[in-house]
Amino acid sequence: MKKDERTDNVQDKVTGRRPVRERLDKRLAQEGYGTRSEIRKAVRAGRVSVNGHTEKDPGRQITPEDEIFFDGERVGRETSVYYMLNKPAGVITATEDAAQRTVLDLLRDPVTETAEPVRRRGIFPVGRLDADTEGLLLITDDGQLAHRLLAPGRHVDKVYYALVSGAVTNEDVRLFSDGMQVGAEGSQDAFRALPAELMIVSMNGKNAAGGAEKPDGDRVPGGRSGEQAAGNTAGKEFEELRMVIPVDPGRYLSPEITEYTQTLVTIREGKYHQIKRMFAAVGKKVLYLKRLSMGPLRLDPALEPGQFRKLTEEEIRVLQG
Numbered sequence: 001m002k003k004d005e006r007t008d009n010v011q012d013k014v015t016g017r018r019p020v021r022e023r024l025d026k027r028l029a030q031e032g033y034g035t036r037s038e039i040r041k042a043v044r045a046g047r048v049s050v051n052g053h054t055e056k057d058p059g060r061q062i063t064p065e066d067e068i069f070f071d072g073e074r075v076g077r078e079t080s081v082y083y084m085l086n087k088p089a090g091v092i093t094a095t096e097d098a099a100q101r102t103v104l105d106l107l108r109d110p111v112t113e114t115a116e117p118v119r120r121r122g123i124f125p126v127g128r129l130d131a132d133t134e135g136l137l138l139i140t141d142d143g144q145l146a147h148r149l150l151a152p153g154r155h156v157d158k159v160y161y162a163l164v165s166g167a168v169t170n171e172d173v174r175l176f177s178d179g180m181q182v183g184a185e186g187s188q189d190a191f192r193a194l195p196a197e198l199m200i201v202s203m204n205g206k207n208a209a210g211g212a213e214k215p216d217g218d219r220v221p222g223g224r225s226g227e228q229a230a231g232n233t234a235g236k237e238f239e240e241l242r243m244v245i246p247v248d249p250g251r252y253l254s255p256e257i258t259e260y261t262q263t264l265v266t267i268r269e270g271k272y273h274q275i276k277r278m279f280a281a282v283g284k285k286v287l288y289l290k291r292l293s294m295g296p297l298r299l300d301p302a303l304e305p306g307q308f309r310k311l312t313e314e315e316i317r318v319l320q321g
C-alpha cells in the first residue's frame with residue numbers, strides 16, 4: 001500500500017471525514033466521475049480545475065479545503081459535520097480565544113493528535129455552557145440546525161443535572177414550574193423564566209421517594225421520584241439520564257456544606273447563567289452543573305469529560321426531525 005493511501009484510510013475510519021491530503025484522481029473516482037483511468041484522461045485533457053486553475057496532474061495532492069471543478073461542476077461539497085462533546089470544566093464555549101482554551105481546541109484527531117481534519121472552518125458550538133459547566137455540547141457547521149435548536153420561539157428542552165447547596169423544597173419545585181422572576185424587576189438582566197421542571201434526585205445522598213417517607217427514612221420534601229416525570233423527562237428517559245449523572249457529588253462539596261440536593265432541571269430557553277440564577281432566586285447555590293440532553297440528543301455516557309465523537313446517522317436524523 002502506498003503511503004498516502006495508508007494515511008487516508010486511517011483518517012477516514014477515525015473521523016469519518018475526508019483525509020487531510022489525497023490524490024486528485026482518487027478523490028474524483030470516489031465522487032463518481034469515472035474510473036481512475038478515465039479520470040486521468042479527463043484531467044490531462046484540462047477538464048478539471050483546482051482553486052480556479054486548470055490542473056493537468058491527476059496525482060496532485062489535494063485537501064478538503066481545495067475547490068475542485070469537473071467540467072465546470074463543483075465537486076463534492078462536503079455535507080455538514082456534527083460532533084457531541086462532553087465539555088469539561090475549565091474551557092470556554094467559544095470558537096477562539098487569545099487567552100483561554102476553547103471547546104474547539106478539544107476537537108483533535110485521536111490518532112494523529114492534530115486539529116485537522118476534525119476541526120474545520122465554520123464549525124461552532126450550538127449554545128453556550130459556562131466555563132465551569134460540564135456536559136453535552138453539540139458542535140457543527142449546520143447553521144440551520146443550530147437555529148432550529150436555539151431560536152427563542154422553539155423552546156427546546158435542555159436537561160441539566162444540578163448539585164445545589166441546601167435542601168430543595170416543595171416550594172422551590174412550584175416556583176420553578178410556575179415560571180419565576182429572575183433578578184429584580186426592571187433591572188437590565190432580569191427576566192421571567194418560562195416554566196421549568198425541577199426534580200429532586202436525592203438529598204444528602206438519599207434517593208428521592210416521591211415525597212413519601214419510606215421505611216428506611218428516605219424522604220424528599222415534595223420531590224418527584226425518578227419513576228415520575230421531570231417535565232418531559234419521564235420513566236425510561238430518566239433512567240437513561242441517570243447514567244450520565246455524576247456518581248460522586250462528594251467531589252464538589254466543601255466541608256462547610258451540611259446539606260445538599262441533587263436535582264434534574266429541564267429548561268426551555270437559554271438565558272445567561274439561567275440555572276444558577278434560578279437557584280440563586282430561591283436561595284441555593286449551584287455547586288456543580290452538567291448538561292445531560294438537548295432536545296432529543298443525549299450525552300453519551302461513554303464520553304469522559306473532554307472526549308467527543310461524531311453523531312450517529314440516527315442522532316442526526318432525529319435532531320433534524
Ligand code: URA
Binds near residue numbers: 128129272273274277
Ligand atoms: N445555566 C447556567 O447557569 N449555566 C450554564 O452553563 C447553563 C445553564
